Amino acid sequence: MGITLEQAQAAVNAAKEKAQELDLKMNIALVDPGANLTAFARMDGAWLGSIDIAVKKARTARFFDMPTGDLGQASQPGGSLYNIEHSNGGLITFPGGIPIKDGNGEIIGAIGVSGSTVENDHTVAEAGMNAVK
Amino acid sequence: MGITLEQAQAAVNAAKEKAQELDLKMNIALVDPGANLTAFARMDGAWLGSIDIAVKKARTARFFDMPTGDLGQASQPGGSLYNIEHSNGGLITFPGGIPIKDGNGEIIGAIGVSGSTVENDHTVAEAGMNAVK
Amino acid sequence: MGITLEQAQAAVNAAKEKAQELDLKMNIALVDPGANLTAFARMDGAWLGSIDIAVKKARTARFFDMPTGDLGQASQPGGSLYNIEHSNGGLITFPGGIPIKDGNGEIIGAIGVSGSTVENDHTVAEAGMNAVK
Amino acid sequence: MGITLEQAQAAVNAAKEKAQELDLKMNIALVDPGANLTAFARMDGAWLGSIDIAVKKARTARFFDMPTGDLGQASQPGGSLYNIEHSNGGLITFPGGIPIKDGNGEIIGAIGVSGSTVENDHTVAEAGMNAVK
Numbered sequence: 218m219g220i221t222l223e224q225a226q227a228a229v230n231a232a233k234e235k236a237q238e239l240d241l242k243m244n245i246a247l248v249d250p251g252a253n254l255t256a257f258a259r260m261d262g263a264w265l266g267s268i269d270i271a272v273k274k275a276r277t278a279r280f281f282d283m284p285t286g287d288l289g290q291a292s293q294p295g296g297s298l299y300n301i302e303h304s305n306g307g308l309i310t311f312p313g314g315i316p317i318k319d320g321n322g323e324i325i326g327a328i329g330v331s332g333s334t335v336e337n338d339h340t341v342a343e344a345g346m347n348a349v350k
Numbered sequence: 351m352g353i354t355l356e357q358a359q360a361a362v363n364a365a366k367e368k369a370q371e372l373d374l375k376m377n378i379a380l381v382d383p384g385a386n387l388t389a390f391a392r393m394d395g396a397w398l399g400s401i402d403i404a405v406k407k408a409r410t411a412r413f414f415d416m417p418t419g420d421l422g423q424a425s426q427p428g429g430s431l432y433n434i435e436h437s438n439g440g441l442i443t444f445p446g447g448i449p450i451k452d453g454n455g456e457i458i459g460a461i462g463v464s465g466s467t468v469e470n471d472h473t474v475a476e477a478g479m480n481a482v483k
Numbered sequence: 484m485g486i487t488l489e490q491a492q493a494a495v496n497a498a499k500e501k502a503q504e505l506d507l508k509m510n511i512a513l514v515d516p517g518a519n520l521t522a523f524a525r526m527d528g529a530w531l532g533s534i535d536i537a538v539k540k541a542r543t544a545r546f547f548d549m550p551t552g553d554l555g556q557a558s559q560p561g562g563s564l565y566n567i568e569h570s571n572g573g574l575i576t577f578p579g580g581i582p583i584k585d586g587n588g589e590i591i592g593a594i595g596v597s598g599s600t601v602e603n604d605h606t607v608a609e610a611g612m613n614a615v616k
Numbered sequence: 617m618g619i620t621l622e623q624a625q626a627a628v629n630a631a632k633e634k635a636q637e638l639d640l641k642m643n644i645a646l647v648d649p650g651a652n653l654t655a656f657a658r659m660d661g662a663w664l665g666s667i668d669i670a671v672k673k674a675r676t677a678r679f680f681d682m683p684t685g686d687l688g689q690a691s692q693p694g695g696s697l698y699n700i701e702h703s704n705g706g707l708i709t710f711p712g713g714i715p716i717k718d719g720n721g722e723i724i725g726a727i728g729v730s731g732s733t734v735e736n737d738h739t740v741a742e743a744g745m746n747a748v749k
Contacts, residue, residue, distance in 0.1 A: 221394050222391055222392060222393055222394050225391075226391065249392075251398065253392075253398050253401055254390060254392065254401050255391075255392050256390060256391050256392070257387060257389060257390035257391075258355055258358075258359065258388075258389050258390075259355060259382075259386075259387065259388050259389070260355055261354050261355050264679060264680050264681060265384070265386050265650070265651055265678065265679050266676065266678075266679025266680045266703065266704055266707070267679075267680075268386060268387050269703045269704045269705075270700070270703045270704075273702075273703055289698060289699075292698070292699065293693050293694060293698065294693045300699070302699040302702040303702070307702040307703060308702060309699075309700070309702065309703060310698070310699060311696060311697055311698060311699075311700070334696065335696045335697070382650070383650060384531070384648070384649060384650015384651060384652060385531055385532075385650060385652075386650060386651075410532065412531065412532075413530060413531050413532025413533075414530050414532045414533075415530065427559050427560045428559060430577060430600065430601045431577055431601070432555060432558070432559065432576070432577060433555075433558065433566070433568040433575075433576060433577075434536070434575070434577070436539075436568040436569070436573040436574065436575065437532065437535045437536045437539055437573060437575060438532050438535045438536075439535075441532070487660050488657055488658060488659055488660050491657075492657065515658075517664065519658075519664050519667055520656060520658065520667050521657075521658050522656060522657050522658070523653060523655060523656035523657075524621055524624075524625065524654075524655050524656075525621060525648075525652075525653065525654050525655070526621055527620050527621055531650070531652050534652060534653050
């Protein structure tokens with residue numbers, strides 16, 4: 218089963234609240250198991266360039282079923298996946314993208330957040346992920 | 351002033367309600383005055399291929415400040431704008447995209463809806479547009 | 484010899500003046516003999532979607548050394564160049580793009596204009612072309 | 617409010633004069649708050665490959681509301697934004713792109729310059745930025 222719009226919107230809202238709590242302006246994207254866009258929100262004043270990055274983080278997290286930052290560790294010069302970012306129309310491999318699982322550990326989608334430091338992006342993405350029951 | 355996230359989400363929700371009322375499954379996209387994505391929702395079971403169409407309809411409506419269907423009348427074979435769809439990374443010129451104005455008649459963004467007949471797409475987009483105060 | 488920046492800017496200015504005279508808001512693009520962008524101006528409030536169209540018209544006019552509208556007559560369904568618009572990353576084949584020649588009849592670049600009816604686009608492009616000595 | 621064509625052309629002219637003073641051949645691009653092209657000029661003999669770089673620098677500076685070189689410091693191997701350049705259809709993250717603010721500190725657009733060393737590109741972009749009142 219894929220993430221429902223209701224779940225995706227709950228994730229958007231939780232991420233938005235976490236961002237407001239931290240005084241951040243974020244772009245938030247949710248994709249389904251097919252890595253297709255399900256929900257998106259750009260907070261007022263959030264970076265324009267982060268629209269595409271939020272979507273690419275969510276897609277990247279689902280493409281490889283791992284947090285985007287994990288992939289980035291292997292894509293460095295000399296790493297085993299060097300420049301994997303060239304695939305799939307462009308990957309983003311720094312933190313801020315996380316797969317989302319249902320109660321049985323099945324991956325039902327992914328969230329991508331962009332608009333601040335990668336630490337903040339990841340924190341806000343986690344808040345969104347945790348809102349999916 | 352551009353459309354706010356609050357306004358964009360109100361449009362998404364109103365469009366979604368109209369779609370439910372008509373028993374339709376829609377993709378709904380909102381863009382700002384720069385034609386950049388502001389909010390998006392895909393209803394459960396809506397066509398995957400309509401994700402990109404909803405976004406392109408919203409962008410097209412803002413690109414030319416008119417309903418997408420108006421443009422399509424001029425882009426037919428023999429029409430004055432034949433094959434304009436090849437510009438801007440791909441336009442969609444059948445109904446379902448509408449510019450959104452504020453109280454002063456200033457365009458603050460646009461909505462694009464895709465997932466059913468073009469008549470239904472336009473009706474649902476109108477419901478979204480009307481929710482923006 | 485290719486069009487100089489001075490000539491290209493003179494064309495931009497002449498096109499802009501003609502547009503103001505006709506109360507139009509235009510996007511104006513000039514390319515060199517290699518079909519590469521040399522000068523561009525978007526008048527305040529001109530359609531966003533016409534940025535790319537103005538550039539593509541100028542490129543198309545130089546790609547085939549003829550006014551864009553001439554090409555469009557052959558690209559209709561059943562025509563000998565049906566759907567040629569799919570080439571070169573997207574062509575625009577309705578009026579508004581014109582090659583520019585020097586005093587010896589040598590093509591030194593092209594102008595593309597977009598923002599109104601194709602008749603107005605062509606008229607404004609012609610004004611720009613005529614400013615190149 | 618976005619940058620006007622008059623402001624954008626003043627920036628182009630100031631950048632061009634600075635480039636002439638330094639005996640350089642530059643490509644100069646201005647974008648509006650939506651990161652859409654507003655004005656462009658290629659000085660005679662400037663690198664063809666710098667047309668796209670100038671535009672991408674201007675867009676990148678507006679996408680993240682900072683000088684492009686700042687972003688490049690974080691996108692190096694091992695940096696927190698490694699390979700961010702793969703987003704948004706291609707970013708340029710070395711110096712030469714700068715956001716432009718109005719008197720109230722509001723960002724109204726950005727300038728991108730390319731054609732020489734990145735130090736020179738940045739110097740010429742700054743001259744353009746300073747011409748916007």
